[in-house]
Amino acid sequence: MAETKEESPRIVESDDDDDDDDGDEDDFEQLQYKVVILGDGAVGKTSVTMRFCEDYFARQYKQTLGVDFFIKRVVLPGDVHVALQIWDIGGQAIGSKMIGNYIYGAQAVVLCYDITNYQSFQNLEDWLDLVKKAFDNDSPPYIAIVGNKTDLQHLRTVKLEKHNAFADAGNMYSYFMSAKTGDRVNDTFYRIAADLAGIMLTKSELESSARVVQADIINHPQSGGDTTFKQPKGGPQGECKTIGGKGCTIS
Ligand SMILES: Nc1nc2c(ncn2[C@@H]2O[C@H](COP(=O)(O)OP(=O)(O)OP(=O)(O)O)[C@@H](O)[C@H]2O)c(=O)[nH]1
Numbered sequence: 001m002a003e004t005k006e007e008s009p010r011i012v013e014s015d016d017d018d019d020d021d022d023g024d025e026d027d028f029e030q031l032q033y034k035v036v037i038l039g040d041g042a043v044g045k046t047s048v049t050m051r052f053c054e055d056y057f058a059r060q061y062k063q064t065l066g067v068d069f070f071i072k073r074v075v076l077p078g079d080v081h082v083a084l085q086i087w088d089i090g091g092q093a094i095g096s097k098m099i100g101n102y103i104y105g106a107q108a109v110v111l112c113y114d115i116t117n118y119q120s121f122q123n124l125e126d127w128l129d130l131v132k133k134a135f136d137n138d139s140p141p142y143i144a145i146v147g148n149k150t151d152l153q154h155l156r157t158v159k160l161e162k163h164n165a166f167a168d169a170g171n172m173y174s175y176f177m178s179a180k181t182g183d184r185v186n187d188t189f190y191r192i193a194a195d196l197a198g199i200m201l202t203k204s205e206l207e208s209s210a211r212v213v214q215a216d217i218i219n220h221p222q223s224g225g226d227t228t229f230k231q232p233k234g235g236p237q238g239e240c241k242t243i244g245g246k247g248c249t250i251s
């Protein structure tokens with residue numbers, strides 16, 4: 001997949017607090033991927049995203065309405081810069097007319113469930129169906145299944161064998177994590193970024209995967225043509241409000 005580099009949307013590194021710097025000399029090209037996180041309400045999609053992007057965890061549940069956007073840049077071996085544009089979709093959006101648009105054009109889809117909530121695991125079938133529908137005749141994206149809340153092992157209701165069988169049947173990548181403790185969150189996203197970029201990681205590279213920085217999108221192309229980067233319908237530009245300079249939301 002390394003050859004997709006030239007066709008990727010461009011993104012320019014931003015300084016945290018220096019708005020008047022045009023930054024021309026520091027601009028550099030990097031890969032950018034759309035990653036969509038799907039799953040039932042309260043499984044921890046926002047928590048996982050916030051843990052990865054801001055190393056923050058909120059105990060209190062605040063339902064996501066529509067979709068929130070986050071950008072996180074990771075630096076892979078070989079100094080390959082990858083910006084992950086994360087679309088955190090509210091679980092209630094399963095009944096929304098927009099859901100197909102949210103999913104379309106993703107390079108990666110993360111199907112998230114709560115290991116203590118069997119229903120949330122069963123409902124991944126429905127989420128997967130939506131993904132298949134959204135991609136229709138197009139080649140499918142990278143699909144991962146994530147069992148969240150591993151800090152609650154003692155309350156687990158979804159057996160490992162069930163998880164593995166579902167992942168195998170759908171030819172999906174399989175991960176577990178805890179947004180609460182942060183266990184396996186960074187290295188999972190780092191792995192996804194590396195897989196999308198076609199970069200093999202050694203064990204030690206995975207373990208040192210915490211090198212992440214914030215970036216802002218400044219250019220989102222209007223047409224993906226026949227490249228592997230399909231332009232999402234109804235993307236964040238123009239209709240996205242910035243929240244605290246980090247995530248942005250469409251509802
Ligand atoms: N113990 C534990 N609680 C978690 C974990 N991740 C999320 N939670 C809690 O689960 C609740 C729901 O988390 P959210 O991240 O808001 O869930 P969501 O999937 O984004 O929900 P919607 O926005 O409605 O789709 C919150 O109270 C979180 O604190 C985890 O890894 N462990």
Ligand SMILES: [Mg+2]
Pocket residue numbers: 045046047062063064088089090091
């Ligand atoms: Mg949410």
